[in-house]
Amino acid sequence: MKITKTKQSRINDVDFSNLVFGTQFSDHMLIAEYSNGSWSEPEIKPYGPLSFTPAMHTLHYGQAIFEGQKAYYMEDGKIGIFRPEANAKRLNHSARRMFMPELPEDLFMEGIQALVDLDRQWVPKAENHSLYLRPFMFGSSEFVAARPSEKYIFCIICSPVGPYYSGDVKVKVEETFTRSASGGVGSTKCAGNYGGAFFATDQARKEGYTQVIWTDHANHELVEESGTMNVAFIIDDTFITPPLSDRILAGITRDSILTLLRDRGIVKVEERPVKVEEVVNAAKEGRLQEAFGMGTAAVISPITSIGFRGTDYAIATPQDGYAMRIKKELTDLRSGAAEDPYGWMLKF
Structure with missing residues (x-):
């Protein structure tokens, strides 16, 4: 897959001792596009805005699905992603029900590992901390007719996080x-x-x-x-x-x-x-x-x-x-x- 590295990391701008869940994002993201019945080769590039028009399908008809999973810093210094194949399968369960194209599991698995490996310095080392991974897919066609999208975008972004809840629940x-x-x-x-x-x-x-x-x-x-x-x-x-x-x-x-x-x-x-x-x-x-x-x-x-x-x-x-x-x-x-x-x- 094509990998374009950021010219300037933002990691030094992040206070890892005071992480607010899901508000700060690592240097890179993965993108793959679906059109004409097939998925493109995924690309990893610097994290940043996506371009779309007001007629983007998902804004009107809600064909959007996502996953949530985590990567952890392990005692032997390696990074470990917890059960990524299960997330790949569940993403495709959601895709089938939402009448969206399924994503090849090897694309998901290879893509998420490559992205986390590239941004491995973003995986927090503190107890109860992790790198939260957000794979998601949405309809990207440009029309406002009430029918399924013809094009889709799959993306993965990463966010260093601490505990989700604090205090009594x-x-x-x-x-x-x-x-x-x-x-x-x-x-x-x-x-x-x-x-x-x-x-x-x-x-x-x-x-x-x-x-x-x-x-x-x-x-x-x-x-x-x-x-x-x-x-x-x-x-x-x-x-x-x-x-x-x-x-x-x-x-x-x-x-x-x-x-x-x-x-x-x-x-x-x-x-x-x-x-x-x-x-x-x-x-x-x-x-x-x-x-x-x-x-x-x-x-x-x-x-x-x-x-x-x-x-x-x-x-x-x-x-x-x-x-x-x-x-x-x-x-x-x-x-x-x-x-x-x-x-x-x-x-x-």
């Missing part, structure tokens, strides 16, 4: 607004899923919460996700998380955690429908031991309280609890402090 059970519905695009990482969630999240924040717990579209009885993350509860020493469906994103962090829990016998695991009523009753009875979100940005984010119909239920966040044990297992694997029996880390 308080969530509210959402019973008015809906993130996704059966038959929709809830299992994809399409841009509209996130844009459509901002209003409900803002309403919750005005009430003193950090995020919402999304419930099912039919009766708002079933727990589905927490904000932009999958969600899990420890009830009676059992790890319980909602099963995947076309309304719930197949989180790679979620899948990794379930694999670790089952293989290492840390706790009993149940993937099953979870009723809001069950969680609230467990909280009232003191059986809700922990609750947390699972996702790329935060990895594991302990929830300190759940609000339901005007009442807040406090939840313990023990330093020696299941959430912290699971997070340490993943952190050690990603840093190289523990063995990687699954081959999850692409190291270079």
Whole structure:
């Protein structure tokens, strides 16, 4: 692939001790274009603006998808990208549902490794820090007719980041607004899923919460996700998380955690429908031991309280609890402090 290096790195302009998530970007980006039924050879070039007209298809019809993943500085001095092949597959799942062209997995894998290798000095070395990778694809045709785009752009940008959440995470059970519905695009990482969630999240924040717990579209009885993350509860020493469906994103962090829990016998695991009523009753009875979100940005984010119909239920966040044990297992694997029996880390 063609690589054009920047003439002047911006890395010295970045305060790596004070990183605001997703606001600063590394020196280079990767671009590939789709037209006439095929993808161009990807190109890596200096990070900068893209040129398009007001008639660009995605601005009007929302054919836009993305991924979120991380590269880590490892104990042996190498860089490791966590499960990139899983992100490649999920990107193509989103592409199929959004009627966009699939991206060859080798283009994704070779491109992301080459980009991170070029910008490897941007991978933070501090604990709980990483280089956040944002692959995305959007329709780039120039027309405003309501039909699929004929051209597409795939791009990857990188951002050095620290912890996603700081302080207590308080969530509210959402019973008015809906993130996704059966038959929709809830299992994809399409841009509209996130844009459509901002209003409900803002309403919750005005009430003193950090995020919402999304419930099912039919009766708002079933727990589905927490904000932009999958969600899990420890009830009676059992790890319980909602099963995947076309309304719930197949989180790679979620899948990794379930694999670790089952293989290492840390706790009993149940993937099953979870009723809001069950969680609230467990909280009232003191059986809700922990609750947390699972996702790329935060990895594991302990929830300190759940609000339901005007009442807040406090939840313990023990330093020696299941959430912290699971997070340490993943952190050690990603840093190289523990063995990687699954081959999850692409190291270079």
